Each structure stands twice: as structure tokens, then as C-alpha cells.
Amino acid sequence: MTPVDLHPSRRQFLTLMGTAAAAAAARFDARPAFAQGPPVKIGVLAIRAGIAAPVGAAGLRATEWWAERVNKAGGILGRPVQLVVEEESNPKDTVERYRKLVLQDQVEVVLGGISTGVTLALGPVAEDLATPWLSWDGTTQKGVEETMPSPKWAFKSVDNEVEAIVAGILTPKYFKGIKTVAGIGNDYSYGHDCWESYQAVLKRYLPDVKFVLELFPKLGVTDFTSHIAAIQQSKADLLMCSFWSGDATIIMKQAAAVGLFKTMKGVFTTAGGVHDSLKKEFTPEGLLLGYNTMYFDDPKASALLKQFVREYKAKYNEYPPYECDHAYFDAESYKAAVEKAAGAARRWPEKAQVVKALEGIEVESLSGRRSWREDHVQMCSFYQGITTHKNSYDFVTISPVEVVSTKQAMKPAGAKLFDWIGSWKI
């Protein structure tokens, strides 16, 4: 199948004409290289409602920022990028929209997917429809184990539990003498898996540590008063929390109200997802806080990240979270793979050639160099550190910043998670 249709429909013809007109106008504007060919349609699945809407919005904003830059620089092999955005919701509806993107909109690639509950269903559909799918944040894991070890078309996010593993590695470094630990996470696969993984890792470093309490409130709860009372009662030395949305802010606020972290250490594996809502008034210094794969205030930030943060703040009055990095990386790696597969002839490649080129490819993303592992899993670095008030914002940031690679903190292709953790030489 030739991806560039030589017999366009009326709608495609109008789009072509529009693009040609825009290109002509651009020439009169004497702008630099403007995309010439027919647009390359890129499908995007973004959560736009519910608890994960902020994460979905961040991914979509970064994709739009990328598309704008790419189009200004001449598109991909001279073809302007055209995003076709659909909603990620429940697995059934999202699968239908995925089919629509591929079969009706005839996109070249689909980017996006955040909830593993959804992407677990998308993986096999991507294989059936023979169109590359690059997930932002969703995996095809059932629990902590992989269900699609050798996909052809599906490219998955980092394993869900990596941030908990990174936190488990860093906990003994920053919190000496920890003997008892309480845990709280959302009552679904991610919350439970993070807690299990964190315990397994911490046990390797601190064999005598005791896990005295585990709480799993459902996603979306806005009152943790009773949970915090139970955590206080447990008298644990440390609280591990894997909340990543508004509930991270709420528990921080309600914990501060009863002085929880005056006597207890705290590890928030992914609360960097809502980092600019963790105000200094109620978020203490000295907690271990994870930002997933991108830290907006990285002292070693690249020029690309600095520009992105600056423009994101100017446009949305917020500082970008990690989902932007996943989304940017997916889009940028697709572009690089198309260009690589096109070769010197610069002929638009078949989808299968693009997929082959994606395997092992490395590109510059917002957070730095990132790549696709041969088994189609994202490789990157995780940013965690100790909360500090010494900054110019009204929310906490981290210092020092610890950067841990997925080469260290993610199970290798084909490995069983707990066997792999058990095999570490410590």
C-alpha cells in the first residue's frame, strides 16, 4: 500500500488546496522552508475529561507545540503535519475511535494513550490494523507483567512501576534508619503495583524494614482525613504515596494540617505530575518527590526544554508536567524514523519501514536523549529529589536532583519483575 494516495477524495482535495494556498501565501511572506507535499495525518488520542484530563491536556499541548515547530521547519519530508485528535475514554469507545482514526481518517500513525486499562485493549487492535501506535503513558502490562512481549506495530510507554522502583532505590540513600513504612495509593492496578514494587526494592536494601499499613482509596477521593489518622496511628517512620493527580495535592494539604510530616518522612513517587499545585505553605521540605521523566526546572535543562517551559508558561500560565515529554518524544521519534526510513532518496516510506526504523532509534526529547528499546518500550531517565523551598516559585521544587535511567530501574525485555529485582547485586 502506498501511504500517499494518488486519487484523493473531495475532502482530501480541499485539504490539499488549502495546504497549497497556505504554502503559496508563505512564499509571499518570504518565510523560511514551508512544507510542500500533502499533509501527513497524525492521529492523537488524548484524555480530555475526568481525573486524568490535566495529563491528557499536557500531552496534547506538547504534541501541538511539536507540530507547530515541525511545520515551521518544513514538515516531515516536505509534508506538513496535520493532527487528528480523538478522545481517550473507556477501552471500548477508545478502540472504536482508534479504528476511526486508522480506517476513516487514514492517519499514518496514532500517538497517545495514557490509561493502561485502555492501552491494554489498544495494543492488539494496533497489531490488527497494521498502523504504528506510539503510546504516551499507557503500557500493555497486566499488573507488572508484559502481555505483548514482541509487538510489531505497538510501541509502549515505560513500565508503570518504574517510578516506584526509582523511589525504592533512593529511599535508603536519603532516609537513613527507616524501620517501618506505611503506603497509600489509588485502588487500581497502578497503585497496587507501585506499592508491591516499592516494597520489593526497599526490602533488597533494608531487609529488616517492616510494612505496617497499606491504604488504597479509590481514585478521585477528596477527603483523606481518616486515612491520615490511620497513617498517624501506624506510627510508621515513612509514608510512601503513589498519588499522581489532584489527590496528591489534597493529601499533602490535609497531612500538613495535622503536622504528619513533622514526625514522618515522605516519598511521593509521582506527585510531580501536579507539581505546581504543591504550594510551599503546605508542602514541607525534605520529602522525596518524583517528576517522572521530565523535570521542568532541571538545572541541566537543554535549550529545547528551556524554550518549551518558557512558551508553555506564557501560553497556559502553568509549568509543564512529564506527560509533555512522553508526547514530544513519541512525535519526534516518529519524524526521525520516517526520515531514517526514507533514506537519501527522501521517498515517503511504507508504515512497516517506519516501524522498523523506530526500533532502537534515539532522538532528543524535552528531557534529553530518549530511545525505543528493541521490544518497543520507551527508554529514558526518571527525575526525583528532595523537596526544597529555595526557589522563586510559590510551590516546591527539588534539590538535589537525582536522575536514574530506565537501564537501571526498568526490568529488561522478557524478564519477570520480582525475579529481576531479586537478582540485583546490592
Add this chain to the structure above:
Amino acid sequence: MQKIFNLACGSFYALGAYVGVSAVAWYADAGGPPALFVVPLALAGLAAGAVGVVVERGLLRFVYDRDETFQLLLTFAVVLMMEDALRMIWGPSPRSTSGLYLTYGQLQLLGATVPVYNLIVIAASLVIALSIGWLLTRTAFGRIMRAAADNREMAEALGVDMRRVYAKVFTLGTALGTLGGALVIPATAAMSEMGIELIVEAFAVVVIGGLGSMRGAFVGALVVGVLRSIAISVYPELEMLLIYLIVIVVLVLRPRGLFGAAAA
């Protein structure tokens, strides 16, 4: 009184929360003293209740005489629309009120640390409950409300303008919801879907307490709140299960709830 099963009460609560966040932010920007933040917060919460007139006059009045299923569907549609409207106005990210929660400090009570703001909210709830009780039992408007709830046609025959009464009662109920949302916001964060969670809990409260009973709602809320806390401390896995087990027991053994009026 209106015999409407209003699912949108949760959305009014969420609206109050968002309006409260904005009011407090505006107040802080205007240089208002932090100790008085609760005043603009409560006023904004009450003012947001004005949306009740719009919903009642614009939508609900058309379904008073229809089947309850219509009313449920209509108010559920309002829930979904409000969720989207909140997201469009305030954006998808959770909104919160910085550190105002701790403005009034903390107290040590029976070995526990309690934020003074929580005590203010508890006191405000009691004042509101007593005021509503006084309104219902000691004022002419309260007597009209009770009479209309008992027999709408008779009340109308005696010259009561039911359109005005319904609009007032519904707006009052809406204002209580929006005020509740505003008052809770310093301790939490506003999220567009927070209304749904409240509806589910409110359902348990009214089933246990008894539909149409104020005393029942008060006791039902206490039962649900205390049981949740005990379950979380003793056996966290039972938190939700325990509450809905009681809901089922009440529905089977005492369908009118603890304080509900017996069916005619």
C-alpha cells in the same frame, strides 16, 4: 418538597468549590487580610446558589409532573454538562487555595491535632442545620413549605404561588450545596468530577437516614462518616463495602430509612 430526585446537587457543590477558589484568589490579590478569607469564601458560595433559579425555572419546572425517570435523566444531564462547563471555565487542572487552610492554626484535642478551620466548618454546619430547622418550623415560609410538601394542590387552592415557592426552595437548596463546596475548598482541591463522588455518598446518607427527613440526613451523614473512619483505621478494605452493606440492610429491612416517613 418538590419530589425531585436531584442528582445535580453534587454539581452545585463542585461549582461552589470552584467559585470559592476564584473568590479567595481575587480576595488575596486585592490585599484582603488572610484571617477574613472565610467571609468572601462564604459569600461567593452563597452567591453561586443563584444558578439554582436558572436550573429550576429553565429546566426542572418542566418535569415536575413527569415520571421520576425523566427527572433523573434531566438532572444527570445537568451533572455532565456542569462537569464540562467547569472544565471549560477553570481548566482541567485541580484548583486549590494555597495554604489558607492553616490560617487559623491547629488545636490539640484528645491527643489529636485538629485544624481550627475544621472546627469553624463544623460550627457553620451546625448553625446552618439549626437555621434551616428554625426556618421550617418557626416561620410562615417554613409552614408554607411543609404544607406544600404535604399537599401541593391544597396549598395552591389556598392561594400559595407555587412557582415562587419552588423557585425559592430550590435556590435555597442550591445555595446550601454551593456554600458547602466553597467551605470545604480550603481543605481540599476543586476537581470537575468531585460532584459525582458526593452524589454517591449522598445516596448512601439519604437511604440510611430516610428520604425527606432532615434529622435522617444529619444522622445518616454521621453514620457514613464515622463508619468510614472506623473501617479505614481497623480494616481499610472494608471502607466502601461496609457502608453499602448497611445501605442494603436498610433498603431490605427498613426501606424508609432510620427517620423517613412511612409510605402512605
